[in-house]
Amino acid sequence: MTLPLHLRVGVDARDVDVDLTVAAGETLALLGPNGAGKSTVLAAAAGLVTPDSGTVRLGDRTLSDATTHAWVPPHRRGIALLAQDARLFPHLSALDNVAFGPTASGEGRAAARERAAHWLAEVGMTAYERRRPRELSGGQAQRVAIARALATEPDVLLVDEPLAALDVESAPDVRDLLRRVTHDRTTVLVTHDVLDAALLADRVAVMHEGRVVEEGETGRVLSRPTSDFGARFAGLNLVRGVASAGDLRMPDGRLLHGIAETHLVDGAPASAVVSPSAVSVHLEPPHGSPRNSLDATVTDLEPHGQLVRVRTDLLSADITPPAVADLGLRRGSAVVLSVKATEVHLHPA
Numbered sequence: 283m284t285l286p287l288h289l290r291v292g293v294d295a296r297d298v299d300v301d302l303t304v305a306a307g308e309t310l311a312l313l314g315p316n317g318a319g320k321s322t323v324l325a326a327a328a329g330l331v332t333p334d335s336g337t338v339r340l341g342d343r344t345l346s347d348a349t350t351h352a353w354v355p356p357h358r359r360g361i362a363l364l365a366q367d368a369r370l371f372p373h374l375s376a377l378d379n380v381a382f383g384p385t386a387s388g389e390g391r392a393a394a395r396e397r398a399a400h401w402l403a404e405v406g407m408t409a410y411e412r413r414r415p416r417e418l419s420g421g422q423a424q425r426v427a428i429a430r431a432l433a434t435e436p437d438v439l440l441v442d443e444p445l446a447a448l449d450v451e452s453a454p455d456v457r458d459l460l461r462r463v464t465h466d467r468t469t470v471l472v473t474h475d476v477l478d479a480a481l482l483a484d485r486v487a488v489m490h491e492g493r494v495v496e497e498g499e500t501g502r503v504l505s506r507p508t509s510d511f512g513a514r515f516a517g518l519n520l521v522r523g524v525a526s527a528g529d530l531r532m533p534d535g536r537l538l539h540g541i542a543e544t545h546l547v548d549g550a551p552a553s554a555v556v557s558p559s560a561v562s563v564h565l566e567p568p569h570g571s572p573r574n575s576l577d578a579t580v581t582d583l584e585p586h587g588q589l590v591r592v593r594t595d596l597l598s599a600d601i602t603p604p605a606v607a608d609l610g611l612r613r614g615s616a617v618v619l620s621v622k623a624t625e626v627h628l629h630p631a
């Protein structure tokens with residue numbers, strides 16, 4: 283069965299305070315810098331930390347309530363936590379690892395092993411069921427861990443950076459598997475990987491210093507982020523300012539011309555999202571075309587796929603290595619950035 287999860291919790295010692303709802307069957311990706319509180323949110327849902335305030339609810343059940351001190355222990359929550367490393371029991375075979383949960387919840391040994399065999403088949407690991415964890419690769423162990431989590435038939439799956447410990451070869455297969463098992467299952471996924479969010483999540487929530495600072499449908503956040511971390515995560519520039527006659531006035535007073543997708547109230551906080559691929563770099567202001575031309579200073583140059591990401595004190599631009607050489611760019615170079623108004627997406631901040 284799949285149920286909605288409501289988390290309204292505060293954990294004082296970690297300065298975490300969030301209000302999150304995950305709809306039944308939905309996958310929510312939790313993003314944010316190190317220390318933002320993502321793992322703490324998972325721990326509160328799983329019952330591994332005791333919130334100082336608020337409630338955790340799963341469907342109609344209250345799993346914890348700081349006011350009434352109601353508390354359902356982790357193994358009775360119907361919530362499975364899948365960690366970065368597989369954390370299998372080293373002395374048990376793959377099959378017995380997966381059978382452990384059903385056995386612990388009272389199922390007979392034969393039935394538990396049957397269920398384990400079913401889930402090992404689901405994750406494509408039948409041929410490895412007698413192996414011990416040390417005889418499995420990282421990707422294989424993670425598959426067994428996924429089977430172990432699902433064998434308890436959880437209502438909610440919590441997944442903490444599931445691919446982070448895997449090599450580039452095994453990560454895509456495990457990602458496909460996760461996509462299959464999280465589909466239609468209430469899931470909270472902590473990730474630092476934009477591909478995980480793009481491929482697995484229906485919605486994302488961005489955390490910063492223990493608070494949710496942005497939340498929305500995945501496509502919206504990845505194309506029109508409103509938080510600094512969301513923009514960095516999506517590989518986009520985010521410039522803040524105030525709306526001014528349909529454009530953005532930046533804190534230094536300069537105007538950025540753009541296209542507003544929703545009505546902007548003059549004088550209200552607003553921001554502009556610009557892809558680095560839409561920004562070109564010049565030494566002199568370019569002539570013609572309805573472009574923004576903005577003086578900037580190069581702060582950093584770094585490889586970015588086949589291109590070079592030119593970071594400046596204003597916007598980042600992705601340009602070719604020959605262009606970097608022709609322009610003679612260095613840290614500290616004075617440049618003129620050019621970007622078409624139609625490539626500048628303005629929205630209320």
Ligand SMILES: Nc1ncnc2c1ncn2[C@@H]1O[C@H](COP(=O)(O)OP(=O)(O)OP(=O)(O)O)[C@@H](O)[C@H]1O
Pocket residue numbers: 295296297298314315316317318319320321322323
């Ligand atoms: N076991 C703990 N005891 C006390 N404080 C902790 C503990 N674990 C984390 N913290 C603190 O709680 C805050 C939130 O940390 P948390 O691990 O939830 O962040 P995170 O977003 O998951 O980070 P990361 O991406 O590095 O895993 C941080 O200030 C951290 O130092």
